[in-house]
Amino acid sequence: MNLTEIYLIALTIIFAVPWLVWRVFKTDYWAPLVVVQIVGGILLGPGVLGAVFPDYYAFVFKPDVIVALNGVAWWAVMLFVFVAGIELDLSAAWKHRGETGLTAGLALGMPLLAGTAAAVLILQFPGWRGPNGAYWQALLGIGMACAVTALPILVLLMEKLGILREQLGQRILRYASLDDIAIWGVLALILLDWERIGRQAVFLVGFILAAAAIRWVMARLSESDRWPVGLIWLAVCGFAGDWSGLHYMVGAFLAGVVLDAKWFGHEAMDRFRNIVLLTIMPVFFLSTGLRTQWEGGGLAVFGVAALLLAAAVGGKLLGVHIAGRLLGWSRTEAWLIGWLLQTKALIMIIFSNILLDKAIITPTTFTALLLMAVGSTMLTKPFASPLIAKLGERVKAEA
Numbered sequence: 001m002n003l004t005e006i007y008l009i010a011l012t013i014i015f016a017v018p019w020l021v022w023r024v025f026k027t028d029y030w031a032p033l034v035v036v037q038i039v040g041g042i043l044l045g046p047g048v049l050g051a052v053f054p055d056y057y058a059f060v061f062k063p064d065v066i067v068a069l070n071g072v073a074w075w076a077v078m079l080f081v082f083v084a085g086i087e088l089d090l091s092a093a094w095k096h097r098g099e100t101g102l103t104a105g106l107a108l109g110m111p112l113l114a115g116t117a118a119a120v121l122i123l124q125f126p127g128w129r130g131p132n133g134a135y136w137q138a139l140l141g142i143g144m145a146c147a148v149t150a151l152p153i154l155v156l157l158m159e160k161l162g163i164l165r166e167q168l169g170q171r172i173l174r175y176a177s178l179d180d181i182a183i184w185g186v187l188a189l190i191l192l193d194w195e196r197i198g199r200q201a202v203f204l205v206g207f208i209l210a211a212a213a214i215r216w217v218m219a220r221l222s223e224s225d226r227w228p229v230g231l232i233w234l235a236v237c238g239f240a241g242d243w244s245g246l247h248y249m250v251g252a253f254l255a256g257v258v259l260d261a262k263w264f265g266h267e268a269m270d271r272f273r274n275i276v277l278l279t280i281m282p283v284f285f286l287s288t289g290l291r292t293q294w295e296g297g298g299l300a301v302f303g304v305a306a307l308l309l310a311a312a313v314g315g316k317l318l319g320v321h322i323a324g325r326l327l328g329w330s331r332t333e334a335w336l337i338g339w340l341l342q343t344k345a346l347i348m349i350i351f352s353n354i355l356l357d358k359a360i361i362t363p364t365t366f367t368a369l370l371l372m373a374v375g376s377t378m379l380t381k382p383f384a385s386p387l388i389a390k391l392g393e394r395v396k397a398e399a
Contacts, residue, residue, distance in 0.1 A: 007065050013044065014286045030382050032160075034153065037282050038345055038374055041289025047367070066290060073287035076280035077350055078252040082234045083273045084152050084347070085256020086264065088181070093174045100171075103323040104178035107341055108147045110322070111315030115146025118311040122304055122365075133360030137190050141355045144186050145369050146312035149176045150347035150377070152273065157343055157381060161388055168333075168391075172340055180347070184253050187351060188246060191358060196245035203244035207237070211258040218263050226263050233259075247354045288349055291356065292370060293363035301364060305371035312376055316341055336387040345377040 001009075018040035022033045031039070043049060050057040093100045119142035122128050129138040154176050158164040164173075193200065214233050218226055234255045241251020261269055317338040324334030352369045355361045361369075 003064050003068075006060060006062065007068050010060050010065050010069065010286075011283075013060065014040075014282050017044070018282065018285075029385075031378050032156070032381070034156070034277065034281075035345055035374060035377055037285045038288070038349065038370075041282075041285035041287070042292050042367075042370065042374075043289070044286055045289035045292045047292050061290065066287075069283055070287050072280055073284040074248070076276065076284045077249060077353075078234060078238050079276045080152065080273075080281060080284075080346070081249050081252040081350060082230075082256040083269065083276065084180070085253045086259050086261050087151070087155070087269060087273075088177050088257060089173075089261070090177060090181070092170065093178050096171075096174060099327060100174045100178055102326065103320065103337075104175045104182075106319035106323045107149070107175055107316060107338075108179045108182055108319070110319030111312050112143045112147040114311035114315030114318075115308065116140070116143030118146070118307050119143055122307070128304075128362060128365045130356070130359035130361045130365075132358060133355075137360045138355075138365075140186065141190055141351075141360055142308070142365070142369070144183060144190075145344075145348055145352055145355075146308055146315065146372070147179070148183055148344050148348040148351055148373075149179050149316075149341045150343045150345055151176045151180050153343040153346055153377065154340065157384075158340065161381075161384065163388060168336075172337055175337070176341060179341075181257075183347070183351065184250065187354065188250060190360065191246050191250070191354070193245040199244045200246065203240055203246070207240065207254060210236075211254075215258060218259060223263070223265065223268075230259065230264070247357065249350060249354055288353065288370065291353075291363060292367040301368050302371065304365075304368040305375070308368060308372040309375045312344065312372060313342060313379065330391075332387055332391050336384055336391060339380055339383040339387065342376045342380045344373040348373040 018033065018037040021027065021040070022031075022036040027036055044061075046057065050061075093104075116139055119139045122142065123135065123138055129135065133141075151173070154172070155164065158169045158172065163169040214229075218229065221229060234252055237251040237255035238248040239251070241254070242248040264272075317335070320338035320341065321331075321334045323329075324331070324337070329337075349370060352361070352366050352373075356363065356366045
């Protein structure tokens with residue numbers, strides 16, 4: 001077979017296997033399609049499929065095919081991060097800055113501390129810190145990975161649970177939005193390269209000037225012209241971010257943050273995000289799975305993943321409960337918010353991919369973080385659904 005035919009076989013596997021598992025086994029309650037696709041990427045990677053069927057794996061996922069798939073994956077994740085940046089609405093967070101700042105700070109800070117404490121233990125052993133990573137970078141990177149909330153997945157989940165447009169749903173979005181900004185800010189700090197500090201300064205100054213210009217242009221374009229101009233802006237910012245030594249995904253996120261969702265239309269943004277998730281993000285999930293490794297030993301990877309999961313889940317719940325006590329929430333409300341903010345898949349995976357690209361963490365650490373992200377996200381809906389029902393019953397009783 002020629003390269004094109006093998007590439008199309010790989011695409012067929014990437015799209016068909018997770019969808020069939022999701023549909024046949026009806027996993028949506030505990031594992032939405034996006035989670036099944038991430039798990040599918042892990043299973044199709046070298047650590048599972050490659051180990052069980054090495055000849056088959058070598059035939060389908062040969063280096064030329066992986067290069068072609070990676071090109072699609074890069075653009076897929078840039079589009080996804082771009083949309084996530086556009087959808088951030090910081091005006092509502094500023095309007096309720098006291099409550100939002102307190103809750104977001106505790107919801108991010110407590111799992112960050114717990115994750116950093118876990119990282120101190122993990123990094124005592126060889127094989128977990130990357131060759132180009134300073135100790136503080138790996139420590140802060142692992143800690144922040146435990147604190148991440150994936151805003152786009154949270155939106156999809158709350159939409160399915162029927163609370164996205166309600167007051168509670170909008171509050172939770174404010175907390176997650178503020179944390180999203182903090183996550184990318186910390187990532188920029190971790191990636192600060194003193195050898196490229198001049199380039200990074202040029203990038204930041206140039207970006208501020210270019211952002212003012214693109215906002216002026218976008219406000220005067222028709223809606224049909226804003227999409228192609230937005231994609232050009234995305235590509236330019238991705239290139240500039242990578243050239244400066246940060247990362248092309250940092251550039252992609254910043255490209256979206258400075259644009260307003262109203263310029264594109266909220267319904268159009270929802271459709272575009274869903275199209276990206278359906279059509280090309282599965283390729284990114286597969287490329288992520290291809291990077292999983294079990295060099296530290298399967299049991300060690302699972303043990304570290306369990307430790308990180310406990311730090312991430314426990315820290316997030318503790319932080320939200322402290323906020324709830326200070327703000328006078330009910331225990332049910334605090335539990336619900338704490339569990340909904342556990343959605344880590346995608347943004348944490350993107351975050352960890354960047355750390356791996358920069359060799360701050362090893363592939364083994366990346367695998368443990370990936371397992372933690374999947375586990376945290378899978379726990380969200382089973383715990384949140386009964387709490388929503390309980391909260392609804394209490395509201396009806398009080399009415």
